[in-house]
Each structure stands twice: as structure tokens, then as C-alpha cells.
Amino acid sequence: MQYDDNGIFAKIIRKEIPANIVFESDNVLAFEDINPKAPVHILIVPKLPVATVNDFEPDHAAIIGELVLAARQIAKDKGIDEKGYRLVFNTLDDGGQEIYHVHLHLMGGRRMAWPPG
Numbered sequence: 001m002q003y004d005d006n007g008i009f010a011k012i013i014r015k016e017i018p019a020n021i022v023f024e025s026d027n028v029l030a031f032e033d034i035n036p037k038a039p040v041h042i043l044i045v046p047k048l049p050v051a052t053v054n055d056f057e058p059d060h061a062a063i064i065g066e067l068v069l070a071a072r073q074i075a076k077d078k079g080i081d082e083k084g085y086r087l088v089f090n091t092l093d094d095g096g097q098e099i100y101h102v103h104l105h106l107m108g109g110r111r112m113a114w115p116p117g
């Protein structure tokens with residue numbers, strides 16, 4: 001899928017629009033979801049211009065790992081690591097993806113239902 005350089009998350013990464021940033025490293029940015037679906041709802045994004053999980057390349061493997069490690073750290077910082085949390089990559093239409101800059105949802109602070117809707 002074509003990456004849109006003017007998308008909302010690209011602008012957040014460039015600090016052109018505000019977000020409540022909770023974690024930043026050379027390759028990764030994490031910020032609060034503007035419309036949280038759980039008491040803790042954080043979006044973790046690679047700074048790379050990648051639209052969906054389908055667009056990851058094999059040489060992105062280390063950065064994909066960094067997303068999960070960042071999520072784990074944020075879960076700990078938010079105090080939900082011991083009770084548990086959910087990590088989700090919505091992908092394309094059937095996956096419920098609305099923003100085409102790949103992002104990992106970290107959700108917790110309540111018990112998650114399964115299966116999701």
C-alpha cells in the first residue's frame with residue numbers, strides 16, 4: 001500500500017501536530033490514543049514510512065522487535081504488566097485499520113473480551 005507522507009501519524013512523528021508522547025527512541029514513537037478504548041490505550045509506531053503490516057520488509061525485523069519491546073516497557077511504566085494487556089496490529093479493512101501508518105495498539109487496565117468484535 002502507498003504510504004502517505006501527509007498522514008496524521010507522519011505529522012505526529014515530525015512533531016507537526018501534538019500528541020501525548022509516552023516513549024521515544026531513534027526508531028520508535030509511542031503516544032496516547034486520542035479516542036481510548038481502554039483505560040490504557042497507547043499507539044506504538046515505527047518512524048519508518050510503512051503503511052501496513054503487509055508492507056514490512058525482512059530488514060525491518062529489528063524495528064518490529066523494538067515495537068514489542070517498547071510496548072512491554074510502556075506496559076510496565078503504566079503498571080499493567082502484571083495484570084496483563086493486549087497488543088494488536090489492525091491490518092487493512094477487515095482488520096479494522098483506519099490509519100495507514102503501521103501501529104501497534106497497547107491496551108490494558110481492564111479485562112479484554114475474546115474474541116474481539
Ligand code: AMP
Binds near residue numbers: 096100
Ligand atoms: P486503527 O483503526 O488500527 O488504524 O487505529 C487508529 C487509531 O488511531 C484509533 O484508535 C484512533 O483513535 C487513533 N487516532 C486517530 N487520530 C489520532 C491522533 N491524532 N492522535 C492519537 N490517536 C489518534
